Structure formats: structure tokens, C-alpha cells
Amino acid sequence: MRKVYHRITQIAGNVITVEADQVSYNELAEVSSSRGTSLAQVIRLQDNQVKLQVFAGSRGVSTDNQVRFLGHPMKVSSSVDLLGRIFTGRGQPRDRRPEITDKLIEIGGPSVNPAKRTVPRNMIRTGIPMIDVFNTLVESQKLPIFSVAGEPYNELLARIALQAEVDVIILGGMGLKYDDYLKFRNTLDEHGALSRTVMFIHTASDPVVECLLVPDMALAVAESYALNKQRVLVLLTDMTNFADALKEIAITMEQIPSNRGYPGDLYSQLACRYEKAVDFDGAGSITILAATTMPGDDVTHPIPDNTGYITEGQFYLRHGRIEPFGSLSRLKQQVNADTRDDHRVIMDTMIRLYADYKETLEKQSMGFMMSAWDNKLLKYGDLFERRMMDLSVNIPLEEALDLGWKTLAECFDRAETGIKTDLLREYWPK
């Protein structure tokens, strides 16, 4: 029987301090108060003072409550029985079915040895031209969707998840509205995908500390599945809530904030999670798609900014469309050379001309006369938005490329595209 401590010397925010000895860093404890028993995690040791973050929050905790240390860090089951199940942030069933406690693994495990990773080679087809043609998604990629509140980022995540050819989908919901959680569940259910899905859901009304656990729980399970040669897609929404939870704890712990109140290790904290995306040499893979809402639509805000430096590109979702500028898949070069030999040139040329169109649009709005060239661009820009950017378009990559050539030919002549002559000869519509 482990020793029980009940000298709580400080309660601030969701962090309590208890006098105890022989406690190890990061281990779990149970705090029993009049409101029931909550798990808590050791986050700092200083002499005999142990600081714990209490998952259920510190409300109702009194100074003489019992704290019992469990001697192990947070664990989650990695059993295949998890498929089709829904859990809370700390791994309790949310679906009124029994708890699963076999094959427990520690969460937040060590980093993958870079020597055991392989260069990703498989494209994930989504049927969305803005992704497939312009910013191809690749297995084992980590990619956020930068968006703002009100945009259909959860719908986009669900659509990609359903269309992608993966073995397992793991959804980590952080600060998710209850309605959104139900929508996710229903969409996956309608398409028969629920049986290959595991959900860890922290809703907006759950204790904030549990939010911090969600990515680690989801990724630990993903990792164990991937080691069993499964291709896993992890959806995390919304990582901004995760970062805000980090901030809350950091401030409570009186850490010196670096930028707009966020802790100095925000980058490392986010990186530890995103870097779990991996293509194992000789096993499966983890692909991470995460929604990140940008506070005030500001990409220089610390959360999207740090995220952008970690992830392998980003999709900007704005006005219900994936923006061609700023959106980027860093891994597209790994796959788009082998799709079709005109893939790269269509990708580059169409975006460049769309940038020219945007400039023309600006000139037009200022009332300048439109030259012959400007008029060509105006026609092109309109077609591009309708044929490529509209999210309702659902066509395979090859069709989208053909449509690209058709659009170029309808608007320009050959020299104006700046495409290498041999490709023009092969693909330019006659």
C-alpha cells in the first residue's frame, strides 16, 4: 500500500502543492476530495514540495484532502478493442461501454530515431484539386489547417478522413463543442468508418487539464498501431485549445511568458506531438492533420506561427476554400514527380498566373484601364476559382490536371504560360 499524504500547502488554478517524499517526476496521483477522486500529475518537485496538476480541476479541493501517488505515469490501452470506441481526454469511456485496461502503454514516449524513419513516398488522394494538384498530401505528413472560427475545418477534416485510404482513424478533440463532436461521430458513422475509428474527445465543458492529455493519448495509441504495420490517420482539432491550456498551466506555475503569455517551450511542446507523425522503416505510418484556428485571423500569432515552423506545410481555409497562397505541402516534391510529368508544371504555372490575376484584380478595383493581358487574367482567375478552388469539386488528380490544361488553353496562348516547350507540345490541347 502506498503512502497517503494530506498536507496540501497551496492551491492555485488547477495546480496544487502537497508535501510528500519519494515522488517521481511526471507520475500520477489520486486526489480525493468531497467532489470525488481525480487523477493528477506531478509537474514539479522542489525539496519536499510536490506540484500536481489536477485533471478535474482544483475546485472543491481542501487543504487536508488525501493525495495518493500511483507510482507510474499516465497510461493508455493500446488494445485493438479501442476501435469503434469513444473516450474522454483521460481515457474514460464516453460511450457507456466498459473500460479497457489491457495492453497499457505510457503516453508521451520517446522520440523516434531519425535513422529508423523512411522518406515518405505515398500520396494520399483526397479528390480535392487544391490538395491533390497543388499541395499533395503525403502519408506520414503532419499538416495543420489554419482557419478561423466559423470556417468548415471540421467538415474538411472529416471529408479527408473518409476519402483517405488508411487503416485506422484516430480523432483527438480538444475543447470541441458538443455539437461538433456529435457531427463528427455521425459523419463517420454514416460512411461506415466508425468501426475503424478511435476517439478521444475533450469537449469545451470538460476540465481544461484533460485537454492537455488528448494529443498524447491519441498519438500513443496511433504509435502502437503503426508499429503493428497499420497506416494511421490522426485528426486533432483544435490545437489552439491545446496551446491555450498549456498557457494556462504555465501562467499558474508562474513561468516567465515569452510571447503574448505563451510559455517559452511552446515550440518544443507542439513539436513533441507533431513529430509523432512518422513513416517507420519496416512498419506502418502516422499521418497527422490538425485544425488550428488563428486568433484574430493572424498567422503571426504564436500558435499558428510555431505550428508552421514544425509542420510540413499548412492549408489555409478561408471563405470555405483552400487558399492557393500560403497553403503548402512540403512533402509534395516526394510524390508529384511520379504522378504525371506535367503535374509540377501545372501546379507552378496555374498558381503563378493566379497571383498575376490577383494583382490585376487590385488594379481593376482601383479603376485602372484593363489591358488585353489583364482581360485574359480576369477570365482565367474566374475559371480557376470555379474549377479548382471550389471545395465541392471532387475529381481525381488526372482529371484535375487535364482541366488545368484546358483552362490555360481557354485563356492564354502557349508562350504566355512560360511552360517548357516540350511539355507544351505534349499536353497543350489541340
Place this chain on the structure above:
Amino acid sequence: MQDSNTGRIVGVNGNMVTVEFDTHVTQNEVAYAVLGEERLKCEVIRVRGQRADLQVFESTNGLTVGSAIEFTDELLSVELGPGLLTKVFDGLQNPLNELAEKSGFFLQRGVYLPVLDYETFWEFTPTAAVGAKVIAGDRLGQVPEGIFKHYIMVPFDVRGEWELAELAPPGKYKIADPVAKLKNAKGEERLVTMVQNWPVKIPITAYKEKILPETTLITQQRIIDTFFPVAVGGTFCTPGPFGAGKTVLQHALSQYAEADVVIIAACGERAGEVVEILREFPHLEDPRTGRTLIDRSIIICNTSSMPVAAREASVYTAVTLAEYYRQMGLNCLLLADSTSRWAQALREMSGRLEEIPGEEAFPAYLESLIAGFYERAGLVKLNDGSLGSVTIGGAVSPAGGNFEEPVTQATLKVVGAFLGLSRERSDARRYPAIHPLDSWSHYRSIVDGDKIRKAREALRNGNEVNQMMKVIGEEGTHISDFIVYLKSEFLDYVYLQQNTFDKVDGATDQNRQRYVFDQVSEILAARFDFSDKDQARRYFLELRQIFIDWNYAAMDSAQFKKLEAAIDAKVKEHSHA
């Protein structure tokens, strides 16, 4: 000095532990935290009274108040000797491939493997004479390491003049076998092996003098070599927002730069990017030597999810290895991606130490540390009069892409060339996205200064016209101004932009750059007559098209000659000499 200098942990805060020590500690000495079977490497970073703060290079999970600490009395060091090339290390010089063999997919903590192979035999040839007076850094012999002569030198920590008392005859030796014996005036003796240790945070200074870097380091990137050159032994930085192509540029440099040894420090960045290098370098041919690129490379890999304290050490590990190969008279290029992550590691530690923060919570000593790092670059005259160099290129990842932040600013003060990457250019797919108006370099270009001045002027004027057109519109712009704009766009498209992913266009050697730049200069200087702007635009688009095709043609091909003739013909259409 005691043999077992120990202490006990009294506090754990993230990757920092506070320790009560028994006898004495040394600042920056290495210690081990004992956790069951595991021994976790730490470094002393602050001492206050009887307590010391240590940064732990591993996860601190499971450490308790009362856990034992063993001090080593040694500063954080790297092992130097033959066999470093082609290796992949983490920030503490732990070999990752061997680690993967031992512990599988994950980086198991507390596992430290030998850096070099102690069993391999090396073919040693003595080159010094017994009885000679020697000082630190003097060459005693050599072993072949790939394409290089790896010199075995008097250890860098040897002080004063010693006499070479004994030297091994030619033959096969393991790195730990003694190959020489030194004696000093006091009669002290010292055995020399092929391997030595050096503390990473202290520069190696076993050379005669530093000299001014003047030769251009050919990177085969047109915008760099021609417009913003880097010198052999110089320093440069490539700041840019995410997605502007820092890493692609660094990869291009690591492949095409004409350096002898390339050291890549992947410091706190994405693991995926390093994997590309790890997997590709063993197969990519180095055109200069005919061997593969990995034969001339060392990769230090401490990616973003690996322990933060080791990230801090990784840039020092990398630069120390570069200095070591410099001592052999080689030109070393160190590419650090990204120094901002290193600075953030400093910030995290500073925060845990509860130091008074400077701007954006970076520690107040950030600037001096950055300066100290870049100052380890340089061209040096070695003891025997030959030259060796370390060139440092650091990527910087400024928060929000704003160059006003502390890391970029501190870096700009100490580098010789600034290659600023811009979001504006990368959005328009103008790669490499080095901004031609904001960037600068103090080093010498490979083409004639006068031509460069004119080309810069063309870019500046073109930009002015473009700005003006945004206000007064194209129809309000005079055709002569419009041609100035078209010329600057032409220069941008056919010369500044370069397709890294194309075999031919991706690397433009020195001769070709001069040749092509002459052609571009002529077009910039030519006077053109057009009836209207649409005709002018069309003309330049067509000219650009031929020129881009020309860039993609190998220089010795028939296609190259054909397109060159086509350009000449095209230029004559509307210009007069």
C-alpha cells in the same frame, strides 16, 4: 580531487534538476543522474551555494528528490579522430545508426554508444621527425579517410613546446593505440593516440592566425554567387518565415557548394527533412570527387522532438567537428538549421533558471552567444602555413516572419552576408525566395562589380516602376518606364530564379554563371523599340521562354548552342545596338 564526486537531486523542473553536491562542482561539467539502471547525462549550468542547477539531456520522467548524481569533472566534449565522416550523430555525438541497431525504433534514454569505431585498423604514415619540437596542432602523421588525408595531430590541449620523443613506424593501428610520445622541458611525458577529446563550447585555436576571407565559396546558386556571395571562411544567415524555402535552400547548398567537408546541423527542426538527407546522400554523387555526398559529410541531427538541452549542445558539437577538419587544411561548410531553435532552447533553460528575461523572454546573453558561435567561422593559416576554413551558414526562423526579432537582429550584426527569404517571393513561387533588394553581402561576387551594379540598378528601377504602376496604373506609365519594369522582371525570371529540383538548372557552375550573366547584361543594356506595351510584354515573355529553356539545357549540348542562337536572333528583332 576525489574520485567519486556525487550529489543528490533536490528539485526537478522540466529538463532541469537542482542538485545538492557534496564537495565541489565545475561550471559546464558533465554529470549523470542515476535512475535505476539508467544514467542520464546532464550539464552543470549554474551554481548557487551548495546547490547546482543542471540541464538534463534526456527526459526527466521518473527522477525523484533524493536520486543520486555522479559528477565527472569533465566539460561536455566531443571525440575527434578518423572515422567521423559519413556518420550521423545526435546533438551529443551519439551515433544514431548504431543506436537504432541497439534500441530499435525509439531513442531509448540513457544509452550512450562509442562515437568512433575502436576496432578498425587505420593505415598510419608518420610524417614528422623524431626529435622535432612540436606544439598543439602540429601534424605527426596521417591516415587515409575516404578521399582525404586525415592528419594525426598533437592534441589541441597540449600547452607549450614539446619534443617528439617517439613516433610509430608506418603500419596499421587502432585509434586508441599510441602512435607518438611527447616530452616537455620538465620531463613530463604524454602518449598521443589517433583520438582526442575537445570541449565543444571552447573554440580550437591551434593555428597561426586568422586571415581575411576573400575567395568566393561557389554554391552554384546564381542569386548567391553573383549577387549575394559567400566567402570561404565567411558567415551568412538565411532568415525567413516558414514556407519560404529555407530548408530547400540549405539542402541545395549542402549538395552543390564547393566545400571539402559539409557538416549539417539539423537543430530543432523537422525529422523528416533530415531523413531525406540521411537517405539520399549515400546515393547522390559528388560531381567533384566522383564519390557519394555522404563521404564528405557529417550529420548532426537533434530534431525538434528530441531533448531540448541536447539541441543547445548540437550546434557546438557541429562547429567543433568543423574546426577539427579545418585543422587538416580543408574547407568546411557548416549549415545550421535552425539557429532560432537553438536560441529557443537557451530561452527555455533561462526561463527554468528564472533569470531576468530580455526581449521576447530571450536571455540577456543571447547576443554574445550568437556572436561567439559565428566567430568560430574563419579562414586560418595553420601551423605549417597551409590554409583551412570553416564557413558557417545559419538558417533563422523569426517568429511571425518578422526580422525585427532578437535572434535575427543579433545574427545580422555578426554575419558577412544576409540572404533574406521573403514570403512575398515564395507566394509568387519565385524560388529561391531570396529577396534581391533587401539582402546584402560583404563578400566578393564572381562577376565583375560594374555589371552587378547595373543589374542591381535594373532591379531597383524595375521595382520603382512597378510600385508606381500600382498607383497610376499601366496606362499612365510611359513605355520607356514599362520596358525598365519588363527588363527587371526578365532578370528575375531567367537569372535570380532557379529550379533546385532540375538536374541542370539546379546547379550553375561559375563559368556558366559568368557566361549567362554576360548575355543577360547585354539584354539589360540593349535599347528596344516597341509600338505598344502589349507588344513589349509579349516580346519579353517570348524571350524569357527561350532563356528558361536555355537554362535547362546542359552547357555542352547542341540544344544549348541552338537556344543561344535563338536568343541572339530574338534580341535583334526589336533592339538596336
